[in-house]
Amino acid sequence: GGADLACDVLVLGGGPGGYSAAFRAADLGLKVVLVERYPALGGVCLNVGCIPSKALLHVAAVIDEARHLADAGVTFGAPTVDLDRLRAHKDQVVGKLAGGLAAMAKMRKVTVLRGYGAFVGPQHVAVEETTGPGQDKTGRRQVVAFRKAIIAAGSQAVRLPFLPQDERIIDSTGALALARVPQRMLIIGGGIIGLEMGTVYSTLGARLEVVEMLDGLMTGADRDLVKVWQKMNAHRFDHIRLRTRTVGAEATADGIRVRFEGADGSQAEGLYDLVLQAVGRAPNGRKIGAEHAGVAVNERGFIPVDVQMRTNVAHIFAIGDIVGQPMLAHKAVHEAHVAAEVAAGELLGDAALARRAFDARVIPSVAYTDPEIAWVGLTEDQARAQGIAVTKGLFPWGASGRAIANGRDEGFTKLLFDEATHRIVGGGIVGTHAGDMIGEIALAIEMGADAVDIGRTIHPHPTLGESIGMAAEAAHGSCTDLP
Numbered sequence: 001g002g003a004d005l006a007c008d009v010l011v012l013g014g015g016p017g018g019y020s021a022a023f024r025a026a027d028l029g030l031k032v033v034l035v036e037r038y039p040a041l042g043g044v045c046l047n048v049g050c051i052p053s054k055a056l057l058h059v060a061a062v063i064d065e066a067r068h069l070a071d072a073g074v075t076f077g078a079p080t081v082d083l084d085r086l087r088a089h090k091d092q093v094v095g096k097l098a099g100g101l102a103a104m105a106k107m108r109k110v111t112v113l114r115g116y117g118a119f120v121g122p123q124h125v126a127v128e129e130t131t132g133p134g135q136d137k138t139g140r141r142q143v144v145a146f147r148k149a150i151i152a153a154g155s156q157a158v159r160l161p162f163l164p165q166d167e168r169i170i171d172s173t174g175a176l177a178l179a180r181v182p183q184r185m186l187i188i189g190g191g192i193i194g195l196e197m198g199t200v201y202s203t204l205g206a207r208l209e210v211v212e213m214l215d216g217l218m219t220g221a222d223r224d225l226v227k228v229w230q231k232m233n234a235h236r237f238d239h240i241r242l243r244t245r246t247v248g249a250e251a252t253a254d255g256i257r258v259r260f261e262g263a264d265g266s267q268a269e270g271l272y273d274l275v276l277q278a279v280g281r282a283p284n285g286r287k288i289g290a291e292h293a294g295v296a297v298n299e300r301g302f303i304p305v306d307v308q309m310r311t312n313v314a315h316i317f318a319i320g321d322i323v324g325q326p327m328l329a330h331k332a333v334h335e336a337h338v339a340a341e342v343a344a345g346e347l348l349g350d351a352a353l354a355r356r357a358f359d360a361r362v363i364p365s366v367a368y369t370d371p372e373i374a375w376v377g378l379t380e381d382q383a384r385a386q387g388i389a390v391t392k393g394l395f396p397w398g399a400s401g402r403a404i405a406n407g408r409d410e411g412f413t414k415l416l417f418d419e420a421t422h423r424i425v426g427g428g429i430v431g432t433h434a435g436d437m438i439g440e441i442a443l444a445i446e447m448g449a450d451a452v453d454i455g456r457t458i459h460p461h462p463t464l465g466e467s468i469g470m471a472a473e474a475a476h477g478s479c480t481d482l483p
């Protein structure tokens with residue numbers, strides 16, 4: 001009682017997790033309400049994450065590729081960049097996809113409620129209507145009763161508390177807004193997001209510095225992969241500070257003065273026109289009234305779930321960034337399908353659906369830098385740490401006809417096979433288009449393939465993807481004569 005609206009499934013948050021869950025639940029015949037505070041569906045990924053960053057990275061890659069062509073005797077002049085049009089192009093990419101999502105929601109008869117949602121009880125969410133481009137409240141409030149709920153409220157950028165409020169200190173959302181291109185840019189945090197944005201700004205003319213607390217950049221990936229990227233990108237950086245903490249900053253008329261402290265106690269400082277904080281993302285678990293529904297949220301703000309994406313409250317599920325690492329859109333989407341199908345199975349009495357579980361063996365990671373770095377499953381570092389003996393199959397792109405023809409043969413493809421079972425357990429690629437190829441290795445791991453399966457699968461010649469077959473052959477000993 002007391003509800004303005006009732007549904008089978010309420011989905012809180014319209015990002016890749018939320019809209020995927022809503023669409024799947026609707027396809028299974030359920031009445032779905034999807035609550036999103038912002039005007040467009042798509043969440044961080046579509047609006048201020050994966051998609052706008054790739055739109056800009058594509059432009060950067062083409063500019064860099066045009067420069068590489070000088071080696072082939074083709075030169076263009078220095079690019080002239082109209083930032084307003086570049087920004088408009090990026091916004092148009094986002095807008096096109098957002099329009100597609102809105103149409104798909106309508107086609108499926110998913111009710112999209114624009115507003116800020118929070119649980120007010122175990123079967124009810126209150127939605128405070130929001131308007132405009134932000135989260136301005138209109139004062140209208142609706143209570144939605146649900147039979148099942150799926151929490152997909154995502155995450156937000158972590159802010160270093162000691163940095164001053166200044167428009168020259170931005171997070172990834174600010175970086176994607178592309179207000180201007182600075183001369184001297186500091187990136188705090190040497191992870192994927194920071195280095196992707198750094199790639200864009202550097203190609204547009206900024207000099208980069210990066211500061212990282214750990215002892216390497218992109219520490220999730222094996223060092224041999226990262227080394228290739230680092231060598232190719234050294235020209236972008238004036239300074240890479242590792243094992244260094246950012247300890248303070250001050251906004252001055254000539255720039256942001258930032259202070260650093262090395263692990264060895266050394267002190268340093270620098271002056272920057274723009275500072276990008278890319279030190280990680282924090283889940284939104286504490287902002288959705290979870291306690292009113294009895295949903296447990298851990299001390300870091302994540303919501304613990306089981307393999308069916310169920311929280312401690314049986315009829316409430318959670319998916320995506322809010323349930324933990326890795327915070328990736330493709331992970332959110334697959335978790336969404338599990339949650340929606342389990343919820344639907346229980347409501348429809350479909351035992352097979354109700355038994356669904358999230359059982360992905362591996363989730364690929366990609367840095368869309370230039371070259372790209374992609375990896376999936378066990379890394380060599382992890383295999384070593386876990387005491388798993390692996391056979392490595394390596395194919396250097398210096399022997400790939402296609403990579404040489406492209407003028408980009410700095411990369412390599414690496415496959416790791418469990419010595420005990422001979423099955424593939426991991427793989428990594430560094431090189432152009434690595435991200436587009438890593439899915440094959442993920443499939444091989446999911447299918448339990450061994451080196452012979454992969455090596456004898458005929459890959460088209462001459463392609464970069466062929467390097468995966470070649471790496472497998474390198475692991476099981478036979479050789480191919482193709483260049």
Ligand code: FAD
Nearest residue numbers: 013015017037043044045049050117154320321327328329
């Ligand atoms: P989100 O996308 O965060 O969506 C949550 C939604 O819920 C948001 O729209 C939010 O407004 C809404 N919401 C939250 N609380 C409420 C509330 N109380 N009421 C109403 N609505 C609410 N991942 C990749 O896989 N590949 C990439 O290339 C990639 N690039 C990235 C680049 C950047 C710069 C960033 C920041 C992230 C990137 N990611 C990438 C990560 C990816 O964006 C996230 O993993 C993904 O968006 C998570 O999806 P989600 O549905 O869990 O949450």
